[in-house]
Amino acid sequence: MTDREYNDCVNLYADNVYRFILKNLRREDDAKDVVQSAFEKLWKNRGSVDALKSKSYLFTIAYHQMIDQLRKEKRVELKSAFREETIVSDRPIHPLKKTLETALARLNETQRSLVLLKDYEGYSYLEIGQITGLTESQVKVYLHRARIQLKNYLVSLENLI
Amino acid sequence: MITRDNYEEFFLLYTDNELSAVERHEVEKFVADHPDLREEWESLLQCRISPETHLAFPDREALLKPESEDSAYARSLVYYVDGLPFLHPDTGVVFSQKDSLYRTAKDRRVIPLPWLRAGIAAAVIGAIALVFLLTTGSKLNPPSPSAKTQTTIDKKITPAVTSAAAPALHLTEGQPKPKPGRAARTPIKPKPEPQQGLAVNNRANEEPTAVRTTVDPPKGKDQPSSDVSVGNVPVTESLAANVHLAVQTGIPKDQSSFATQALQEEQAADGRENDLGPDEPAAPSRTKLRGIFRKVKRVFGKTAERDSDGNRQVLVGAFEVSLD
Numbered sequence: 001m002t003d004r005e006y007n008d009c010v011n012l013y014a015d016n017v018y019r020f021i022l023k024n025l026r027r028e029d030d031a032k033d034v035v036q037s038a039f040e041k042l043w044k045n046r047g048s049v050d051a052l053k054s055k056s057y058l059f060t061i062a063y064h065q066m067i068d069q070l071r072k073e074k075r076v077e078l079k080s081a082f083r084e085e086t087i088v089s090d091r092p093i094h095p096l097k098k099t100l101e102t103a104l105a106r107l108n109e110t111q112r113s114l115v116l117l118k119d120y121e122g123y124s125y126l127e128i129g130q131i132t133g134l135t136e137s138q139v140k141v142y143l144h145r146a147r148i149q150l151k152n153y154l155v156s157l158e159n160l161i
Numbered sequence: 162m163i164t165r166d167n168y169e170e171f172f173l174l175y176t177d178n179e180l181s182a183v184e185r186h187e188v189e190k191f192v193a194d195h196p197d198l199r200e201e202w203e204s205l206l207q208c209r210i211s212p213e214t215h216l217a218f219p220d221r222e223a224l225l226k227p228e229s230e231d232s233a234y235a236r237s238l239v240y241y242v243d244g245l246p247f248l249h250p251d252t253g254v255v256f257s258q259k260d261s262l263y264r265t266a267k268d269r270r271v272i273p274l275p276w277l278r279a280g281i282a283a284a285v286i287g288a289i290a291l292v293f294l295l296t297t298g299s300k301l302n303p304p305s306p307s308a309k310t311q312t313t314i315d316k317k318i319t320p321a322v323t324s325a326a327a328p329a330l331h332l333t334e335g336q337p338k339p340k341p342g343r344a345a346r347t348p349i350k351p352k353p354e355p356q357q358g359l360a361v362n363n364r365a366n367e368e369p370t371a372v373r374t375t376v377d378p379p380k381g382k383d384q385p386s387s388d389v390s391v392g393n394v395p396v397t398e399s400l401a402a403n404v405h406l407a408v409q410t411g412i413p414k415d416q417s418s419f420a421t422q423a424l425q426e427e428q429a430a431d432g433r434e435n436d437l438g439p440d441e442p443a444a445p446s447r448t449k450l451r452g453i454f455r456k457v458k459r460v461f462g463k464t465a466e467r468d469s470d471g472n473r474q475v476l477v478g479a480f481e482v483s484l485d
Contacts, residue, residue: 003228010224018218032220039224100210118177119210125179144173150208151201 001046001054009054010039016055017062020116024066024109034069038062059121060131063113070109096154103153111146114139163191168198176205298452 001009017038022031038061042049049057104112110132117128125139132139163171168191174180175188192202218224 003226007225007228010221014218014221014224015216016212019213019216022216023213028219032218035218036220036224043226096207097211100208103208104210115210120212122178125177143177144170147173147176147205147208151204154207155204 001042001049001051003046005051005054006043006046009042009051009058013055013058014039016121017058020059020113020120021062021066023104023116023120024112025069026105030069034062034065037065056127056131059117063131066113067109099154099157100150103150106153107146107149110134111142111149114143115146115150118143163187165195165198168195169201172202172205175202176209294453294456295449297456298449 014035018031018035021034022028025031025034038058041061042054042058104115107115113132114128117123117131123131125136125143128134128143129136129139134142171180171184171188171191175185180188188202192199
């Protein structure tokens with residue numbers, strides 16, 4: 001990968017990685033740190049990274065750093081209320097979309113990452129498995145469980161309303 | 162085949178966009194055929210999360226890196242398209258110490274191997290000498306019986322002649338010492354040709370050429386140094402003819418001279434060899450050895466006394482060795 005290709009990766013994938021990480025970590029500063037760290041690692045290893053696989057490389061690095069960050073948060077036992085307050089939301093959100101955000105937040109980090117990688121980036125089961133370190137069947141099973149949880153949450157809210 | 166038992170998996174795969182166009186059409190047809198399942202199918206489709214495109218990385222410029230020289234070509238193209246000047250190589254800058262960079266063949270290191278070379282040369286010389294000796298030995302021993310007999314006779318008569326030269330010298334000792342370079346004044350009558358022919362013919366019935374070989378006078382520089390001669394016939398020739406006569410006339414062994422005894426023994430050996438028959442070849446090792454020994458004998462065969470000055474001398478090759 002050349003310097004130009006690296007800068008192209010910044011222009012093409014920085015926002016995607018940032019969204020993915022921000023949706024999982026829910027804190028802007030932590031998401032920025034993870035994205036910067038991922039791109040710094042890509043810059044250092046640009047000689048051995050193929051430009052065509054740079055996106056998967058970035059998501060893989062960012063995902064694992066995000067998992068490490070989440071494990072640190074679990075040790076600190078941050079309150080979910082504090083996390084809810086830190087969600088970046090400067091635009092009016094559609095009620096269904098807000099409900100989905102809430103349902104997504106109720107998933108565990110693995111299920112949430114799988115849903116985001118699938119819906120945000122459109123990765124296949126195999127590609128998601130390569131990024132997360134899971135097998136294709138594991139991705140399929142975890143993702144289907146997450147879909148059913150989200151559906152059940154939406155259906156239950158509709159029943160309540 | 163989508164049924165009510167497995168439709169949920171197909172709905173999930175449809176939501177994840179993991180189905181082909183045909184499978185997607187089958188799912189849509191199944192939902193159309195089963196309207197009670199449409200609500201569940203639509204609720205799953207609502208669970209798909211659309212990306213929030215308004216979220217952007219706030220500090221993207223900080224991630225960008227300055228391009229290095231490897232993109233100079235692309236930059237030059239940009240400059241060319243924009244009409245901007247770009248750098249050209251300065252050919253005036255040269256490296257003035259190019260001579261120090263040149264390499265010659267003298268710098269190469271050569272490892273001397275004197276002993277190895279000498280060993281190889283000795284091996285080659287030895288091999289050539291061995292081949293030469295073997296080939297000459299085989300040439301001296303042709304496979305035909307007549308030729309074999311000829312060579313054996315030639316070989317065995319030569320020392321007999323040398324040994325027979327002693328009585329001839331004894332005969333000439335009483336005579337005045339001849340001056341060198343002059344013909345002999347000794348009144349030795351030449352042997353009649355018929356006698357020699359008789360001796361020759363007695364053997365010529367079997368191997369005429371072999372007998373002629375035995376009476377050939379010595380050639381080369383030995384010829385003029387021979388003072389004892391009868392006419393043009395050398396003494397050695399006449400002596401050899403006498404010896405043959407002695408052998409043919411059947412003189413008893415104890416009364417014959419040493420040369421006659423030697424010739425008798427050799428003829429007896431030749432007779433044994435001839436008794437082997439023409440079809441029985443001699444042993445190869447024996448013929449080879451004979452070839453070598455014959456060569457040596459020929460060299461020393463020239464050792465017939467050449468005492469032109471009355472001194473006993475032996476000619477070995479090109480060297481004269483005094484026997485006194």
